[in-house]
Amino acid sequence: xxxxxxxxxxxxxxxxxxxxxxxxxxxxxxxxxxxxxxxxxxxxxxxxxxxxxxxxxxxxxxxxxxxxxxxxxxxxxxxxxxxxxxxxxxxxxxxxxxxxxxxxxxxxxxxxxxxxxxxxxxxxxxxxxxxxxxxxxxxxxxxxxxxxxxxxxxxxxxxxxxxxxxxxxxxxxxxxxxxxxxxxxxxxxxxxxxxxxxxxxxxxxxxxxxxxxxxxxxxxxxxxxxxxxxxxxxxxxxxxxxxxxxxxxxxxxxxxxxxxxxxxxxxxxxxxxxxxxxxxxxxxxxxxxxxxxxxxxxxxxxxxxxxxxxxxxxxxxxxxxxxxxxxxxxxxxxxxxxxxxxxxxxxxxxxxxxxxxxxxxxxxxxxxxxxxxxxxxxxxxxxxxxxxxxxxxxxxxxxxxxxxxxxxxxxxxxxxxxxxxxxxxxxxxxxxxxxxxxxxxxxxxxxxx
Numbered sequence: 001x002x003x004x005x006x007x008x009x010x011x012x013x014x015x016x017x018x019x020x021x022x023x024x025x026x027x028x029x030x031x032x033x034x035x036x037x038x039x040x041x042x043x044x045x046x047x048x049x050x051x052x053x054x055x056x057x058x059x060x061x062x063x064x065x066x067x068x069x070x071x072x073x074x075x076x077x078x079x080x081x082x083x084x085x086x087x088x089x090x091x092x093x094x095x096x097x098x099x100x101x102x103x104x105x106x107x108x109x110x111x112x113x114x115x116x117x118x119x120x121x122x123x124x125x126x127x128x129x130x131x132x133x134x135x136x137x138x139x140x141x142x143x144x145x146x147x148x149x150x151x152x153x154x155x156x157x158x159x160x161x162x163x164x165x166x167x168x169x170x171x172x173x174x175x176x177x178x179x180x181x182x183x184x185x186x187x188x189x190x191x192x193x194x195x196x197x198x199x200x201x202x203x204x205x206x207x208x209x210x211x212x213x214x215x216x217x218x219x220x221x222x223x224x225x226x227x228x229x230x231x232x233x234x235x236x237x238x239x240x241x242x243x244x245x246x247x248x249x250x251x252x253x254x255x256x257x258x259x260x261x262x263x264x265x266x267x268x269x270x271x272x273x274x275x276x277x278x279x280x281x282x283x284x285x286x287x288x289x290x291x292x293x294x295x296x297x298x299x300x301x302x303x304x305x306x307x308x309x310x311x312x313x314x315x316x317x318x319x320x321x322x323x324x325x326x327x328x329x330x331x332x333x334x335x336x337x338x339x340x341x342x343x344x345x346x347x348x349x350x351x352x353x354x355x356x357x358x359x360x361x362x363x364x365x366x367x368x369x370x371x372x373x374x375x376x377x378x379x380x381x382x383x384x385x386x387x388x389x390x391x392x393x394x395x396x397x398x399x400x401x402x403x404x405x406x407x408x409x410x411x412x413x414x415x416x417x418x419x420x421x422x423x424x425x426x427x428x429x430x431x432x433x434x435x436x437x438x439x440x441x442x443x444x445x446x447x448x449x
Contacts, residue, residue, distance in 0.1 A: 090119040090127050091145065099143055103226040111221060115141070125189060125293075130231060138231035139218065148190050148225075156183045177329075181391035185271065189293035192227040198292040199229065200443040202270075205262045211254050211286045232288045234279025241409055247284040252412030254287050256419050259403055263306075264423045266436045267298040267448070271395035275406060296395045297440070299448040300433040301327055306396075307424055310349055313342070321345065329390030336384040340377055347373040348400055351416035360407040360416070 091099070096117070100108045109115060113132040121128040126144040133139060160179055188194055196217040203214045213232055221228035240251055255278065262268045270277070271294040279288035305327035312320030322338050330341070346353075351360050364372075381387055407414075440447055 090122040091143075093117045096129070096143065099146070100226070103143075103223040104221065112139070131228070133218075133221075139221070140215070140229050140231045141221070142192070142227040142229075144190065144192065144225040152183075152186050152190060156186070177391045178389050178394050181394045184391075185294050185296070185395065188295075191224065192222060193224050194445070195227055195292050195295075196222060197443045197445045198295040201268065201295075201439060201445060202262065202289065202292060204439055204442065205266050205268065206258065206289075209254075209257055209261060212258050213281070213286065213288045215288070215290070232279065232290075234281040234286075234288045237275050237278055237280055237406065237409065240280055240284055241411070243284060245411075245413065248410040249412050249414055251280060251284050251287075252407050252410050252414055253419065255403065255406055256414070256416070257423075258287055258289055259399065260420070260423045263298075264303060264427065265432065266439055267300055267303045267432055268436070269296045269298070269395060269399050270294070271296045271399055272402075274402070275409070278406070294395070296392075297436070297445070297448045298392060298396075300429040300436065302329075302392050302396075302448075303427075303432060304429040307427055309345060310352065310420075313345060313349055314353055318342075329392055331388060331390075333387070334384070337381075337387055340380045340384060341387070343380070344373065344377050348397075351404075352420040353417060355415065355417040357413050357415045359411065359413055360404050364408060 096119075100115075104111060111134075113134050113136055115131040116129050118129075119127040120130045120140075125148055126142055129141045129143065131139040131141050156179075196219065199214055199217050203216070206212045206214060215229040215232050218228045218230075237251070240248060243251075258278075259270060262270070270289070270292070272291055274291075277289065277291045279290065280286070281288060305324045308327065309321060309324035311317075312324055318335075318338065321342055322333060322335075325333055325338065325341055333341070351358065437447065
């Protein structure tokens, strides 16, 4: 299929940059006024949220993403940006028809038994339409918005400026590697052929977990910017927040295995912790796992670092902690910086160090999970930093916080320590590397990069 002229079109990119730049320049003016007249961070945060909320598309997705990394943004910014909603206006039917024709050919409608004109869901990068096969099987068709490749390239430039602003204002964290990591994941999210392969990878990795359903993609009804898969139905997790304790604990345990089994057996994580990516089926007896655009594949050495850091913390082995940080990619760490990182590590690892049935945290709201600890870490980094966050760490940290927030919503009580030990039983980095290579080769995905 020939390249669509929308892809990387200079005029689209220029128009995007102008719009986003204008929005951000307004926030920058607000920053100048705040400094001149003594305004607080809350006002600037609100100005940035307002500017980003008008852009839609990738940059807004990035803003939401950054708000879930608690050791990066000040609380004022995190609170404002976390409220951004990725609900872009849906494309109208005439436009949908043109896009579907471009992806599947002029006879595209004859390939479906039915195709709903109105989108069932619209988000920041695309929208989903319900359809059926000729035989009547229910389908979900995810159609990417136009100009998204151009939007990503334009927004990446704006992202660098935005993060540079935070770095100059704060100085505790160097976000340079974070920018590259987020950029790579955004570009991957636009590649629906890669997402189809990721779906097959997850079906393979979770095959032994019969409580998890991963939708099956339909290659003959898909393209690089159209992803057609089985339609699956379930209830949102929030509907189970008042269920009996046993049900909530069961859902939390399923969430644990859905996330940690691929990580500790294959070195792969689902990097988008949005609660909308989990549907609960039955009376809380199963999970539909959705949206495989943000999948992070790690080298086995990174997972070894995860295991070794836990062992070092349990043994109060400071040198062992420093070695684990080096495995993760932290560079030039002083003892003082290592001590600060240990504060964060003890918080993240706390539940899997404590061999008892417990809540993930006490007296903390889901949206505030990790905020108090992150504030303390950032305060110390201002004195001893900066520290450069390794690329691999970004989505690991983000996903761990997202999973913790889900446990908080469920008010679950589990022995997270025993679950984690079961997930790493017999861990061997070489065996993991071989297992990962085999699984990736089967689905045609590249390894850790």
